Amino acid sequence: MEGIVVKGIQKNFGKKTVLQDVDLQIKPGKIYGLLGRNGAGKSTLLSIIANRIFPNMGTITLDGQTVFENDKALGQMYLMSERNLYSKSSKLKHLLGTTELLYGNFDYEYAYQLAEKFSLDLNQKFGKLSTGYRSIFKLIVSLCVPAKYILLDEPVLGLDANHRELFYREMVDNYVKTGKTFVISTHLIEEITNSLEHIFIIKNGQIIIDGDVEDVLNKAYLVSGPAKEVAQYTAGLNVIGQEKLGNIQGDYVFGKLDSERVLPDTVTVEKPNLQKLFINLTNTKEENK
Amino acid sequence: MEGIVVKGIQKNFGKKTVLQDVDLQIKPGKIYGLLGRNGAGKSTLLSIIANRIFPNMGTITLDGQTVFENDKALGQMYLMSERNLYSKSSKLKHLLGTTELLYGNFDYEYAYQLAEKFSLDLNQKFGKLSTGYRSIFKLIVSLCVPAKYILLDEPVLGLDANHRELFYREMVDNYVKTGKTFVISTHLIEEITNSLEHIFIIKNGQIIIDGDVEDVLNKAYLVSGPAKEVAQYTAGLNVIGQEKLGNIQGDYVFGKLDSERVLPDTVTVEKPNLQKLFINLTNTKEENK
Numbered sequence: 118m119e120g121i122v123v124k125g126i127q128k129n130f131g132k133k134t135v136l137q138d139v140d141l142q143i144k145p146g147k148i149y150g151l152l153g154r155n156g157a158g159k160s161t162l163l164s165i166i167a168n169r170i171f172p173n174m175g176t177i178t179l180d181g182q183t184v185f186e187n188d189k190a191l192g193q194m195y196l197m198s199e200r201n202l203y204s205k206s207s208k209l210k211h212l213l214g215t216t217e218l219l220y221g222n223f224d225y226e227y228a229y230q231l232a233e234k235f236s237l238d239l240n241q242k243f244g245k246l247s248t249g250y251r252s253i254f255k256l257i258v259s260l261c262v263p264a265k266y267i268l269l270d271e272p273v274l275g276l277d278a279n280h281r282e283l284f285y286r287e288m289v290d291n292y293v294k295t296g297k298t299f300v301i302s303t304h305l306i307e308e309i310t311n312s313l314e315h316i317f318i319i320k321n322g323q324i325i326i327d328g329d330v331e332d333v334l335n336k337a338y339l340v341s342g343p344a345k346e347v348a349q350y351t352a353g354l355n356v357i358g359q360e361k362l363g364n365i366q367g368d369y370v371f372g373k374l375d376s377e378r379v380l381p382d383t384v385t386v387e388k389p390n391l392q393k394l395f396i397n398l399t400n401t402k403e404e405n406k
Numbered sequence: 407m408e409g410i411v412v413k414g415i416q417k418n419f420g421k422k423t424v425l426q427d428v429d430l431q432i433k434p435g436k437i438y439g440l441l442g443r444n445g446a447g448k449s450t451l452l453s454i455i456a457n458r459i460f461p462n463m464g465t466i467t468l469d470g471q472t473v474f475e476n477d478k479a480l481g482q483m484y485l486m487s488e489r490n491l492y493s494k495s496s497k498l499k500h501l502l503g504t505t506e507l508l509y510g511n512f513d514y515e516y517a518y519q520l521a522e523k524f525s526l527d528l529n530q531k532f533g534k535l536s537t538g539y540r541s542i543f544k545l546i547v548s549l550c551v552p553a554k555y556i557l558l559d560e561p562v563l564g565l566d567a568n569h570r571e572l573f574y575r576e577m578v579d580n581y582v583k584t585g586k587t588f589v590i591s592t593h594l595i596e597e598i599t600n601s602l603e604h605i606f607i608i609k610n611g612q613i614i615i616d617g618d619v620e621d622v623l624n625k626a627y628l629v630s631g632p633a634k635e636v637a638q639y640t641a642g643l644n645v646i647g648q649e650k651l652g653n654i655q656g657d658y659v660f661g662k663l664d665s666e667r668v669l670p671d672t673v674t675v676e677k678p679n680l681q682k683l684f685i686n687l688t689n690t691k692e693e694n695k
Contacts, residue, residue: 154566155538156525199537199564236445236690248488248563249444249593274537274564275488277443277593279685304538304566305594396568401525 119180120144120298121166121194121266126175128161128322135161136322139175143266143300148292148312150330151302153319154399159302160199162319163268167196179266192220195264197255199271205244209254212243216258224261231257231287235280248275256284260291269301281305285312306392316391320399330391337394338374341367342384350384358397369397408469409433409587410455410483410555415464417450417611424450425611428464432589434554437581437601439619440591442608443688448591449488451608452557456485468555481509484553486544488560494533498543501532505547513550520546520576524569537564545573549580558590570594574601595681605680609688619680626683627663630656631673639673647686658686 121143128136136158143149143166153159164170166177168184168191176183179190203212209232217223232239235253246254252274259267273281289312292299303309316333318326326333340351344366355372369389380386389397410432417425425447432438432455442448453459455466457473457480465472468479492501498521506512521528524542535543541563548556562570578601581588592598605622607615615622629640633655640657647658658678669675678686 155536155542155564155569160536247444247449248560253444271537271564275444275560275593277688278595278681279689280444281593282685304564304570306567392567396571399566400568 121184122176122178122181123162123166124176124178126162126165126172126177128158128165128170128172134322136165136172139319139322139324141317141324141327143298145265145298146296147298147314148289149298149300150306150309150313150316151300151319152306152316152395153302155304157319157399158322159319160270163196163270163300163302164198167191167194167268169196169198193264194266194268195220195259195262196268197259197270197272199274201243201251203243205242207243208239209237209241209243210239212254213239213258213261216262220262220264222263224263228257228261231260234283234287249277249280250275252276253280260287264297266298266300269299269303271302271304273303273305281308285309288312306395307390310391318395318398325398334388334391334394336371336373337389338370339367339387339389339393340370340374340384341365341387342381346381346384350378350380358400369394371398410473411465411467412451412455413465413467415451415454415461415466417447417454417459417461423611425454425461428608428611428613430606430613430616432555432587434587435585436587436603437578438587438589439595439598439602439605440589440608441595441605441684442591444593446608446688447611448608449559452485452559452589452591453487456480456483456557458485458487482553483555483557484509484548484551485557486548486559486561488563490532490540492532494531496532497528498526498530498532499528501543502528502547502550505551509551509553511552513552517546517550520549523572523576538566538569539564541565542569549576553586555587555589558588558592560591560593562592562594570597574598577601595684596679599680607684607687614687623677623680623683625660625662626678627659628656628676628678628682629659629663629673630654630676631670635670635673639667639669647689658683660687 123139123141126136126139139162151159165172178184179193182190184190213223213228237250237253256272259269273284288299313330315329317324340347344364347366347368351368351370354370356368357371358369360367412428412430415425415428428451440448454461467473468482471479473479502512502517526539526542545561548558562573577588602619604618605615606613629636633653636655636657640659643659644661645657646660649656
């Protein structure tokens with residue numbers, strides 16, 4: 118099978134199971150979103166795919182070959198991790214060289230162009246950078262390594278709005294030019310939705326949604342109006358969340374509406390965006406109070 | 407004068423001037439936003455207000471008293487900083503006690519309630535937390551200290567969408583109940599706009615906007631339509647940014663439109679949101695290319 122295939126992954130930290138029965142496929146030439154709450158297991162999953170940590174059960178293959186201790190396969194994947202693995206006393210321009218030693222063929226010209234666009238001085242030491250600029254440096258490296266599969270864990274952490282827009286543009290531009298595959302884990306769902314083709318939503322260590330963005334959004338509805346009429350209309354449907362304001366109620370439905378039911382004049386049906394859908398799919402009971 | 411008064415602040419790091427001629431007033435009982443690009447000087451300004459670092463010129467007073475070496479004044483301010491100042495090997499519940507030693511009267515009951523809402527186990531060590539949960543712990547402390555002025559530097563760094571919504575609700579709720587003053591520095595402008603009353607925008611170390619959110623937004627316009635008609639309509643006005651898509655042009659105007667000019671049928675005038683306005687006010691020339 119082409120691409121990265123994740124099969125039956127389980128991971129425990131001590132007594133806690135952080136990933137369970139995770140199956141998914143990352144096909145070449147797409148932009149994927151890996152979405153989940155704080156603590157859902159996103160970073161652990163990305164680290165397992167990139168062979169940085171090992172699962173208790175399950176396998177990762179790339180184009181049918183196991184990734185475990187397979188340098189050729191691993192050389193095709195690059196993980197930008199949330200952790201800062203660089204030496205704090207190293208100058209940024211020297212760190213680019215270190216990346217080339219590990220991955221080969223680093224695109225210095227593009228890196229220098231990006232540094233200028235993001236107003237990043239490559240003569241600085243990594244340890245002197247703010248959170249935002251640490252992310253920017255790691256992003257630049259991710260866009261310039263020759264790997265085919267680029268895994269980005271929280272790429273826009275600490276970036277201002279202008280820099281986030283710039284990054285999304287550069288990533289899509291890079292994707293169109295190179296046909297690389299990107300897997301992005303992010304908490305800023307609304308602003309990245311248009312750049313994503315396919316999403317995985319992970320909740321408590323399990324994949325609960327795996328589909329093209331368009332297909333997923335097509336199944337989501339927000340039904341709102343007077344509480345009684347809304348409740349009648351959504352009875353028996355898959356209501357995943359609810360908002361209330363006085364007597365007005367909004368029910369989030371995921372799945373199908375019942376085409377036999379007549380929509381009362383006082384009730385409206387809208388399409389929620391991906392962030393609203395995500396919040397409702399992943400909220401805990403405590404938070405709904 | 408009541409509240410915190412920042413007067414004539416200048417700060418240099420080596421040869422670089424990071425803050426220049428900064429004057430502003432933080433009045434009691436309001437929620438302020440301090441907005442700026444990566445590297446604009448926000449964190450430096452908050453650290454100077456909280457007396458963590460010292461300016462090269464200028465003064466900070468609280469209710470007319472200088473803040474410098476003034477324990478009583480400093481006890482009324484709390485800065486949640488982006489840096490992690492806690493010992494990594496300390497358990498969270500013990501860190502709450504440390505805060506009480508410094509600030510007195512810590513609201514433990516509220517802290518335990520918040521920890522439950524955010525699904526944070528206070529028996530963990532600080533060093534074991536992810537970026538998101540480090541922010542959550544620091545937020546909880548900020549909401550439970552008895553200080554009157556709460557300065558929050560990047561409070562939602564790494565928080566998922568549900569946790570961000572929860573924090574905004576808790577902060578506004580806390581504000582209504584206690585009448586405390588909040589100053590929030592954040593890059594997620596769009597989602598916090600409704601919680602803010604007054605904003606400061608800082609660019610290259612200088613305050614360029616200081617006003618109530620409503621007044622600032624009232625001065626912002628997006629004029630769009632065929633390039634030629636738009637250019638004619640906005641000629642001589644304060645155009646701060648431009649978007650182009652083929653022959654269609656959008657000009658962001660900040661200030662006043664000319665009421666004498668007739669708006670052609672093909673041209674529309676809309677109100678941009680605060681994030682779009684911010685991006686246009688603070689973009690560099692390179693980014694507009």
